[in-house]
Structure formats: C-alpha cells, structure tokens
Amino acid sequence: MTRLIESIEEIQDKLTFSLSVDIRTELLLEEIKTGSLLTWLSAETTYPENKPEIKIDKNNNKKINNYLQRGIEKIVDFTSRRDKINSIKEINDLQDDLYNMASDTDIKNIPAYSKIAEKDIMEFLLKTNEASKTLSKDDEIFFIFDNGAKKYNKEFSITKESIEELLIQSQKEDLEFLELKIKKPDYIGDSKWEFMYDDKIIDVKVDDHNWLKKFRNQEFALRPGDSLLALVMVKKFYNHNSELIKTTYRLDEVRKIIRQPSPLKNMELNLNNEQERY
Structure with missing residues (x-):
C-alpha cells in the first residue's frame, strides 16, 4: 500500500507541474478500514496567492x-x-489528453501549460504495476472517483526495460579516457563492476580480459579508494526530443592504477607539514 500511495503522490506532483505554477499537493490519509486494504485518501492543494499569471477565482482550488x-x-x-x-x-x-485537461482548468491568465514527460508517465505506470504485484492473486486495487470506482488492471505489464525500449530513438558512442574510482569489484564472475564517477555510482562492464586475468590471479592487488585510468566506451541513449534516457559504460582497456594514499602516508604528510611550520 505504501508504494502505491507514493506513486500516486509522485504523479500528482507531475500533474500539477504541467499547470506551470507553484502548486503543492499532499495526500492525506483519512481512514484505513480494519481487516481490509481499503484506504481513503484526500488531496490538500495550496497554490500561491497574488500571482499575476493566475486568475483570481475562489474556485481555483x-x-x-x-x-x-x-x-x-x-x-x-x-x-x-x-x-x-x-x-x-x-x-x-x-x-x-492530460495536457488538454490542464488547459481546461483555465486557472491562468496566459494559457501556458506544459506536457508531462513521457518518462514520468511511464515511471508512474511502472511503480503502480510493481505495487500491484505485491498483492495476492485474489486482491484487487480500486480507485474511487466522483463518478464511481475504477478497477486497476492487474494484467497490465510494464518493465524498466520495456520503458527504455519505447523511449530510445537514437544513440551516440564515444571512446573516452575516464578516471574511475573502484567501489565494488567483481572477483570471480562476469557481472559489472561498481565505480564512482562524476559524483555518482555507475555500473561498468570490464572487457579488458588480460587485465582481469592478472587481477584474479592476484598478480596485483586493489585497495579501497584506488582508481583506474581506463579507455571506456560510453554509450548514450536519447529519446525523440534528444533527452538523455540512459548511459552505459564498457571498460575496454586499463591504462593505469591510481593508488589511494594510505592513512599512514596521510598522517606522515600532515606531521611533516606541521613540522615545517616551526
């Protein structure tokens, strides 16, 4: 239930964003019926006062x-x-359809509304779908609206892979020299390594088989914090609006291991610096 509520909150944020005004919505948990999964939610909406782009109308909320x-x-x-x-x-x-609904609210003096991104819509569908998979076979999800209840189709299927397949329209490959800080190596299998790069963790397929063989034969050791200077194939995938959908990395050749200074070395360096002051 928590995952489903979170997905509804996220899509409400995206829906209000399409109005292109500073609106805040919050789902309020009103009642949970004991012995069932029936949960009543209401939305509390606040929008900025005295904004010239918004029409003055007591019915805006x-x-x-x-x-x-x-x-x-x-x-x-x-x-x-x-x-x-x-x-x-x-x-x-x-x-x-959603864009037209936003326009129909008619809350703005200048009708400048925006579309919800394709990816945002599909991520909501994905999260709702994943939440439905946690239910038992006989459980159902109903959305109760003013004009009646709608049952969620549990047979509907969407995955992260299918989203990418639908979105990706073009790709670009570049062979780059990157410095990758080792986060999690793969010692025995063919799974991807985890590295820190550009302040985030990335998964990298290591295809330098000679280097891998030496590493697994313990011809050299890697310590926490060590980095690899390597030739990496960076592949970027874009949608039809040239927006980046995903990036993959394949390490083709390790050129150098950049060692992380040990704590003892750092301590000696600090002591030497202190001594130089006197």
Missing part, C-alpha cells in the same frame, strides 16, 4: 483538485484498455 482526480482516472483508464504498451504513440496520446 476546486478546479485543481478536479483536474488531479480526472488525470489519475485517465491513466487508470489507459491501463484498463491494454495489457502492455505497444508503441510510444500510445503514451503520446495520453500526454495530449
């Missing part, structure tokens, strides 16, 4: 809440009509 409900209902209907997504056009059509 009601309009926004209605838009959020209709938006989620539209997405639930989308899943009820299919068991999987066959083309990106299906998501684009859903994008257009």
Whole structure:
C-alpha cells in the first residue's frame, strides 16, 4: 500500500507541474478500514496567492483538485484498455489528453501549460504495476472517483526495460579516457563492476580480459579508494526530443592504477607539514 500511495503522490506532483505554477499537493490519509486494504485518501492543494499569471477565482482550488482526480482516472483508464504498451504513440496520446485537461482548468491568465514527460508517465505506470504485484492473486486495487470506482488492471505489464525500449530513438558512442574510482569489484564472475564517477555510482562492464586475468590471479592487488585510468566506451541513449534516457559504460582497456594514499602516508604528510611550520 505504501508504494502505491507514493506513486500516486509522485504523479500528482507531475500533474500539477504541467499547470506551470507553484502548486503543492499532499495526500492525506483519512481512514484505513480494519481487516481490509481499503484506504481513503484526500488531496490538500495550496497554490500561491497574488500571482499575476493566475486568475483570481475562489474556485481555483476546486478546479485543481478536479483536474488531479480526472488525470489519475485517465491513466487508470489507459491501463484498463491494454495489457502492455505497444508503441510510444500510445503514451503520446495520453500526454495530449492530460495536457488538454490542464488547459481546461483555465486557472491562468496566459494559457501556458506544459506536457508531462513521457518518462514520468511511464515511471508512474511502472511503480503502480510493481505495487500491484505485491498483492495476492485474489486482491484487487480500486480507485474511487466522483463518478464511481475504477478497477486497476492487474494484467497490465510494464518493465524498466520495456520503458527504455519505447523511449530510445537514437544513440551516440564515444571512446573516452575516464578516471574511475573502484567501489565494488567483481572477483570471480562476469557481472559489472561498481565505480564512482562524476559524483555518482555507475555500473561498468570490464572487457579488458588480460587485465582481469592478472587481477584474479592476484598478480596485483586493489585497495579501497584506488582508481583506474581506463579507455571506456560510453554509450548514450536519447529519446525523440534528444533527452538523455540512459548511459552505459564498457571498460575496454586499463591504462593505469591510481593508488589511494594510505592513512599512514596521510598522517606522515600532515606531521611533516606541521613540522615545517616551526
């Protein structure tokens, strides 16, 4: 239930973002019925006062809440009509429907609304789908709207891999020299290594087989904090708007091991620096 609530909160944030105004929504847990998974949620919406781009209308809050409900209902209907997504056009059509709903709120003096990103819509579908998989075979998810209840289609399937397949339209490859700080090596298998690069953890397939053989034969050791200067094939994948979808890394050749100074060396260096002051 927690994962489902989190996914609803996230898509509500995306829906309000498409209004292009500073709106905050928060799901309020009103009631949990004992012995069941029936949970009542309500949305509390706040929007900025005295903003020139927003029309002065006492019904704005009601309009926004209605838009959020209709938006989620539209997405639930989308899943009820299919068991999987066959083309990106299906998501684009859903994008257009949600955009038109945002425009229909008519809360802005200048009708400048924006579309929810394809990836954001599919990530909501993915998280909702994953939440449904935690239920037993006989359990169901119902979304209760003003005009009635809608059952979530548990047969609908979407995966991270299928999302990438739908989104990716082009790719670019570059062979680069990178300094990769070792986070988690693979000592025996063919799984990817974890490195720190550009302030984040990345998975890298190491294809320098001669170097790997020497490492696994213990011809040299690697210590925590050591880095590799290596020739790496960096492959970037983009959608039709040239937005980056994912990046993969393949290490083709290790050129140098950059050793992390030991704590003892650092201590000696600090002591020497202190002595030089006197």
